[in-house]
Amino acid sequence: MNCQNCNKNTATIHLTEITNGKRQEKHLCESCAQNDGITVSAQIPLNDLLNNLLAAQPKDQNVFNATSASCPKCNITIDDINEQSLLGCPEDYDVFSESLNKIIDKYQDGGKVHCGKVPQNECDKTTQESELENLKKALEEAVEQERYEDAARLRDEISKIQ
Amino acid sequence: MSIDDIATKVSKWFQDSGQSCEIIISSRIRLARNLSNHLFTTHCSNREKEIIVSKLREAILKTSIGSISEYVDISSASQLQKELLIERHLISTHLCKGQGPRAAIISKDEVFTAMLNEEDHLRMQAILPGLQLKECWELINRIDTEIEKQVSFAFDQHLGYLTACPTNVGTGIRVSLMLHLPALKMTNQIEKLLNATKEMKLAVRGLFGEGTDALGDFFQISNQITLGIKEEQIIEKLAENLIPKIVEYELVARDHLLKHQNNLLEDKVYRAKGILENARLISSKEALFLLSNLRLGINLGKIKDVAISTINELFMLTQPAHLQKNAGMSLSPSERDELRAKIIRNKLNMRKP
Numbered sequence: 424m425n426c427q428n429c430n431k432n433t434a435t436i437h438l439t440e441i442t443n444g445k446r447q448e449k450h451l452c453e454s455c456a457q458n459d460g461i462t463v464s465a466q467i468p469l470n471d472l473l474n475n476l477l478a479a480q481p482k483d484q485n486v487f488n489a490t491s492a493s494c495p496k497c498n499i500t501i502d503d504i505n506e507q508s509l510l511g512c513p514e515d516y517d518v519f520s521e522s523l524n525k526i527i528d529k530y531q532d533g534g535k536v537h538c539g540k541v542p543q544n545e546c547d548k549t550t551q552e553s554e555l556e557n558l559k560k561a562l563e564e565a566v567e568q569e570r571y572e573d574a575a576r577l578r579d580e581i582s583k584i585q
Numbered sequence: 586m587s588i589d590d591i592a593t594k595v596s597k598w599f600q601d602s603g604q605s606c607e608i609i610i611s612s613r614i615r616l617a618r619n620l621s622n623h624l625f626t627t628h629c630s631n632r633e634k635e636i637i638v639s640k641l642r643e644a645i646l647k648t649s650i651g652s653i654s655e656y657v658d659i660s661s662a663s664q665l666q667k668e669l670l671i672e673r674h675l676i677s678t679h680l681c682k683g684q685g686p687r688a689a690i691i692s693k694d695e696v697f698t699a700m701l702n703e704e705d706h707l708r709m710q711a712i713l714p715g716l717q718l719k720e721c722w723e724l725i726n727r728i729d730t731e732i733e734k735q736v737s738f739a740f741d742q743h744l745g746y747l748t749a750c751p752t753n754v755g756t757g758i759r760v761s762l763m764l765h766l767p768a769l770k771m772t773n774q775i776e777k778l779l780n781a782t783k784e785m786k787l788a789v790r791g792l793f794g795e796g797t798d799a800l801g802d803f804f805q806i807s808n809q810i811t812l813g814i815k816e817e818q819i820i821e822k823l824a825e826n827l828i829p830k831i832v833e834y835e836l837v838a839r840d841h842l843l844k845h846q847n848n849l850l851e852d853k854v855y856r857a858k859g860i861l862e863n864a865r866l867i868s869s870k871e872a873l874f875l876l877s878n879l880r881l882g883i884n885l886g887k888i889k890d891v892a893i894s895t896i897n898e899l900f901m902l903t904q905p906a907h908l909q910k911n912a913g914m915s916l917s918p919s920e921r922d923e924l925r926a927k928i929i930r931n932k933l934n935m936r937k938p
Binding site for chain 1: 619621623624625627628704726729730733734737738739740741742743744745746747749750751752754755756758786809810811812813814815816
């Protein structure tokens with residue numbers, strides 16, 4: 424069947440209108456139907472449609488919140504991480520800690536604090552730090568209690584470590 | 586060792602030994618580490634990648650495993666050499682496809698491999714046959730400690746070892762087992778297993794890791810959680826709780842098949858044997874599938890004139906890169922199918938008059 428209007432193209436739009444009890448059929452091709460305002464262009468690509476729908480979702484659906492901040496060391500932004508799911512440098516864990524903690528929390532099933540192996544040099548660092556803390560406390564105490572000989576010895580020990 | 590020598594032999598991790606080896610093919614543990622004061626590999630310039638490779642190379646070659654290991658420059662290796670190493674589970678496709686300076690350090694027995702400039706600066710693995718996770722951990726932990734004495738790894742008191750992908754942070758450990766589960770597959774229980782492992786936050790992958798299919802009823806099960814749990818606990822959970830259960834399910838399913846569907850089972854096994862002994866053209870996928878069925882037949886005592894070690898050898902040597910390396914030339918897929926069928930035929934018919 425050809426279009427009633429232009430008589431050239433095949434009619435693909437079939438419309439039945441009932442006005443005042445009177446039945447009227449229209450057979451139009453796509454372009455004539457569009458001109459009549461009966462249909463709108465069907466040429467919206469599916470992808471665009473989907474993207475529009477997705478874009479309409481609230482932003483915080485995303486695990487990473489978009490921010491414009493970038494890491495001073497590797498220049499990566501949270502958007503880059505979002506896209507590649509890889510970080511640029513170890514400092515990123517600090518710079519983007521808020522966003523990253525969310526994803527780590529989600530992925531690690533609530534695991535938050537490392538309790539496994541610690542490298543030897545980190546061990547030394549930690550023990551050294553706590554040792555230093557203890558000595559400083561002891562020094563304060565010694566000064567308070569006016570034990571100056573002890574204080575002098577502690578001061579020497581602290582400066583040795585530092 | 587050179588890459589050219591290993592192509593004719595079966596890797597140690599694929600030799601038939603170790604606990605529950607009829608179901609557990611291999612145990613593997615990998616650690617992800619990064620040097621502090623460097624960008625992660627994907628963001629490095631080639632110059633920085635070069636520095637990372639040379640720092641780690643020096644440190645690893647000085648460890649107790651260094652003297653029995655070979656350094657392989659992946660950036661200058663041929664495509665065939667790289668594919669060969671992938672087929673032997675020594676390097677990842679990620680390292681193969683990467684760019685710029687990158688390398689692998691492989692121990693002569695192929696139990697230990699270190700990949701330099703993969704997703705992380707250093708990814709090391711220990712792989713052994715059967716259920717030997719504790720032995721893997723002992724080895725890899727020892728080497729890791731030896732390396733740690735020489736270089737400084739990116740580490741945070743709260744987050745542990747810092748990795749390029751936040752999903753590996755903490756211990757940076759991936760513990761995985763390769764399982765052969767043909768009876769669970771035949772009795773349609775794999776879905777059940779997959780759902781159970783998902784609940785336990787474990788990942789199930791195919792024969793060659795991430796993004797690969799479970800070919801020939803081989804499945805890789807590994808931990809996903811790396812933070813907030815000790816390495817030993819992760820290993821224990823898998824080795825002592827979960828894996829024995831899966832092994833038991835598979836054994837029950839095999840028993841069920843023997844008792845109630847013996848004809849179906851025998852048909853599968855003998856059909857596989859018949860095709861393997863007679864085919865003139867066979868793809869690597871079909872070979873894997875049929876060898877898997879034949880392997881089941883041997884384990885259930887149906888087939889007595891073929892050794893498991895023969896099957897393992899065929900699994901490995903009929904893969905595309907192995908075929909071409911051993912043939913000494915590059916072959917088209919149809920030439921490979923012909924050669925593959927010939928090797929399998931010869932091996933299986935060897936003891937017949």
